[in-house]
Amino acid sequence: MNKSVMALSIALALTTSLTGCTHSSNKSSPVVQAENTRQLEAKKVNEIVEQFFTEMLVLDPLTATEVGVNDYNDRFIAPISKQSIEENIAFEQKYLNRISAIDVNQLSGQDLLSYQVFKRDREVAIAGYEFPEHYIPFNQMYGIHNDFAMLGSGESSQPFNTEKDYRDFMKRAEGFSAYMDSTILSMREGSKKGVVLPKAIIKKLLPQFQTHLVKNIEDSVFYGPVKQLQANTNINTNDKERLARDYSQMIQNVIIPTYQKTLSFLTTEYAPLGSDTVGLSHLPNGKAWYDHMITHHTTLPLTADEIHEFGQQEVARILAEMKKVKQTVGFKGNLAEFFTFLKEDEQFYFSSPEEVIAAYEGVKDKINSRVSQLFEVFPKADYQVKEVEAFRAASSAGASYQAPAPDGSRPGTFYINTFNLKAQPNFIVETLSIHEASPGHHFQASIQQEVESLPKFRKFGNFTVYEEGWALYAESLGKEMGLFTDPYQWYGRLVDEQLRAMRLVVDTGMHAKGWTREQAIDFMTKNSSMADSDIEAEVERYVSIPGQALSYKTGQRAIQQMRESAKKSLGSAFDIKKFHTQILIDGSLPMPILAAKIERWVDAQKVTAKH
Incomplete structure (x- = not known):
C-alpha cells in the first residue's frame, strides 16, 4: 500500500472508531439509525460487487488466470451459442437488478464510486447484446x-x-x-x-x-x-x-x-x-451499433459528428505546431517535404531490434528521475522492456503495455514492436515511453492493482477512455518534467498526438460517414510522417475495433478540463501532485464519474483551505 492510501485507511479506521464511541450510549437516536442505514447499504454494495467478481471468474476462467486466481486454469470460456449468450445476459441482468435496489442516496466515497461504476457496467453490457458481435x-x-x-x-x-x-x-x-x-x-x-x-x-x-x-x-x-x-x-x-x-x-x-x-x-x-466495405454503418443496424461503441469506449455523451469535427480541429492545430519544429531545425522545404525527410533519412531510425530496446531502457532512468516533480504516489512494481513476440508482430500495434502480475511475481511489460524498424523512429522514444510506461500506463495500471481498498471488479476493471486518456495526458506532462528539449523529440510528441487526433477523423469517417479504407489511409498520409506500413496497420485497427481509438483524445481532453477547472477553483491552493493522486488513486473510472469525483474533491479542498 502506498503512503497516501495507508494514511487514508488509518484515517477512515479512526473515524469509524470515534463514531462508534460517540454514539454508543444512544443506539436508538436518529443519528445512529441513519448511520446504521448508510453502513447497511454500503455493505450490500460491497457484497454484490464481490459476489459478481467471484461468479464472473467461473464464467471467464481466462480472466481468473490473468488476475492470479488459479482455481480454473484447466477451464476455457463457454463456446459461442444461443444458450451461452442468453446465460451471459441473464447474469448481467441479475446483478443489475440487485445493484438497482440499493439506495444510492445513502452512499459516499468508495461505496458510491463502486455503485456508479458497477451499475453503468451492467447497463452498457446488456445494451451491447443488442448487436451481434459474436458473428465476428x-x-x-x-x-x-x-x-x-x-x-x-x-x-x-x-x-x-x-x-x-x-x-x-x-x-x-x-x-x-x-x-x-x-x-x-x-x-x-x-x-x-x-x-x-x-x-x-x-x-x-x-x-x-x-x-x-x-x-x-x-x-x-x-x-x-x-x-x-x-x-x-x-x-x-x-x-x-x-x-x-x-x-x-x-x-x-x-x-x-x-x-x-x-x-x-x-x-x-x-x-x-x-x-x-469497412465501416459499421454498412452492416445491419450499423449506425446504432457504432453509437453504442462510442458510448462504450468514451463513456461520454458524444456523437460521431462532434468527434469528427473535434478531430479535424486538432489535426490542423498540431500541423501548425509541426511547422514550427520544421522552422526550428532549419529545414528549408515545405511540410510535406519535411515529412519525407523524416521518413527516409537514416539518422532517425535504428539499425537493429536490439538498438530499439536499448534506447527505451536508456530513457527509463531519465524519466523515472523526474516524475517526483509532479507525483506523490508511485507504483511498487517495476516494468521491463520487451520485443513483441514474432507470432503476432506483423499485425500488432507499435507498442503496448501489460500490467504486472497482481502478486508481484512478474513486472509490468512495455512491449515494443520491432517487426518494421521504419515504424519505430528514434524521435518518439521519449513520448512513447511516457505513454506506455511511466507515468502513463505503468503508473495507472500498477497503482490500480496495488490500492488495497478497491473491490476486485475495479482493481482489475478498465475503461479505455480513462486508461488511454491518462496515458495521452501523461505525454502532455513531458515538458513540465524537463523532457522534449530536443526539437525532434518534441516533434515525436506531436507525432503521437497527431496520430490520436487523426484517429478521431478516420474512425468516425469509416464507421459513420462512409469512408473507404483507402480514404482513411490517404488522410493519414497527408497529415503525418508515419511509415506507410504503420498507417495501414492503424487504419485496419480502427476497422476492427470501432470506437476504441476515439478514447485517447476524448479522455485526454476530459482530464485536462478537470485539471483546468480545479486550478481555476482552487487558485494558489491547487496542488498538481494531489490532483494526480486523485486521478489515479481510485482506479479506472468512466469520465463523468471521475469528473464528479474531482468536483467533490475540489469542494473538500476549499473547505480545508478556509480552516
Missing part, C-alpha cells in the same frame, strides 16, 4: 487465437511450475479447440446475415493462424513450457519425460489441428464472402 469473434488486433498463444507460450499469466500446471493447460487446450469450433459456426451464421469481416482484415488474420502450423513441434510457440521443464526443480526427472511426451502430443493432436481447421475455414469458405 476475432480480428487481427484482438482475438482468442492470439490470447491463447500468449498463455501457452509460458511467458504470460498461465503458470507452468508444477505437473498440475502442465496438465491444467492440456485440459484448457481442449476447451480452446471446442471454442474455436463454435467461432466457425458463428461466423458462418454471421455471413448469412450480412455481418462479416472486411476482406482486408481477413487477409491479415491468415498469417496469424498459419504461424502455428509448424512441422517441427519444437518450433511451436506452445513448446515454450516444454523447454522450461529442464530447469524446473519442482518436477522429478521421470515425470518430466512423461510430461514432455504428453504435452508434445497435445500440441500435435489438439492445438495444431485447431489452428489448421480454423485457417482452412477462413481461407476456403469465409474469405470469398468478406466485405468490400
Whole structure:
C-alpha cells in the first residue's frame, strides 16, 4: 500500500472508531439509525460487487488466470451459442437488478464510486447484446487465437511450475479447440446475415493462424513450457519425460489441428464472402451499433459528428505546431517535404531490434528521475522492456503495455514492436515511453492493482477512455518534467498526438460517414510522417475495433478540463501532485464519474483551505 492510501485507511479506521464511541450510549437516536442505514447499504454494495467478481471468474476462467486466481486454469470460456449468450445476459441482468435496489442516496466515497461504476457496467453490457458481435469473434488486433498463444507460450499469466500446471493447460487446450469450433459456426451464421469481416482484415488474420502450423513441434510457440521443464526443480526427472511426451502430443493432436481447421475455414469458405466495405454503418443496424461503441469506449455523451469535427480541429492545430519544429531545425522545404525527410533519412531510425530496446531502457532512468516533480504516489512494481513476440508482430500495434502480475511475481511489460524498424523512429522514444510506461500506463495500471481498498471488479476493471486518456495526458506532462528539449523529440510528441487526433477523423469517417479504407489511409498520409506500413496497420485497427481509438483524445481532453477547472477553483491552493493522486488513486473510472469525483474533491479542498 502506498503512503497516501495507508494514511487514508488509518484515517477512515479512526473515524469509524470515534463514531462508534460517540454514539454508543444512544443506539436508538436518529443519528445512529441513519448511520446504521448508510453502513447497511454500503455493505450490500460491497457484497454484490464481490459476489459478481467471484461468479464472473467461473464464467471467464481466462480472466481468473490473468488476475492470479488459479482455481480454473484447466477451464476455457463457454463456446459461442444461443444458450451461452442468453446465460451471459441473464447474469448481467441479475446483478443489475440487485445493484438497482440499493439506495444510492445513502452512499459516499468508495461505496458510491463502486455503485456508479458497477451499475453503468451492467447497463452498457446488456445494451451491447443488442448487436451481434459474436458473428465476428476475432480480428487481427484482438482475438482468442492470439490470447491463447500468449498463455501457452509460458511467458504470460498461465503458470507452468508444477505437473498440475502442465496438465491444467492440456485440459484448457481442449476447451480452446471446442471454442474455436463454435467461432466457425458463428461466423458462418454471421455471413448469412450480412455481418462479416472486411476482406482486408481477413487477409491479415491468415498469417496469424498459419504461424502455428509448424512441422517441427519444437518450433511451436506452445513448446515454450516444454523447454522450461529442464530447469524446473519442482518436477522429478521421470515425470518430466512423461510430461514432455504428453504435452508434445497435445500440441500435435489438439492445438495444431485447431489452428489448421480454423485457417482452412477462413481461407476456403469465409474469405470469398468478406466485405468490400469497412465501416459499421454498412452492416445491419450499423449506425446504432457504432453509437453504442462510442458510448462504450468514451463513456461520454458524444456523437460521431462532434468527434469528427473535434478531430479535424486538432489535426490542423498540431500541423501548425509541426511547422514550427520544421522552422526550428532549419529545414528549408515545405511540410510535406519535411515529412519525407523524416521518413527516409537514416539518422532517425535504428539499425537493429536490439538498438530499439536499448534506447527505451536508456530513457527509463531519465524519466523515472523526474516524475517526483509532479507525483506523490508511485507504483511498487517495476516494468521491463520487451520485443513483441514474432507470432503476432506483423499485425500488432507499435507498442503496448501489460500490467504486472497482481502478486508481484512478474513486472509490468512495455512491449515494443520491432517487426518494421521504419515504424519505430528514434524521435518518439521519449513520448512513447511516457505513454506506455511511466507515468502513463505503468503508473495507472500498477497503482490500480496495488490500492488495497478497491473491490476486485475495479482493481482489475478498465475503461479505455480513462486508461488511454491518462496515458495521452501523461505525454502532455513531458515538458513540465524537463523532457522534449530536443526539437525532434518534441516533434515525436506531436507525432503521437497527431496520430490520436487523426484517429478521431478516420474512425468516425469509416464507421459513420462512409469512408473507404483507402480514404482513411490517404488522410493519414497527408497529415503525418508515419511509415506507410504503420498507417495501414492503424487504419485496419480502427476497422476492427470501432470506437476504441476515439478514447485517447476524448479522455485526454476530459482530464485536462478537470485539471483546468480545479486550478481555476482552487487558485494558489491547487496542488498538481494531489490532483494526480486523485486521478489515479481510485482506479479506472468512466469520465463523468471521475469528473464528479474531482468536483467533490475540489469542494473538500476549499473547505480545508478556509480552516
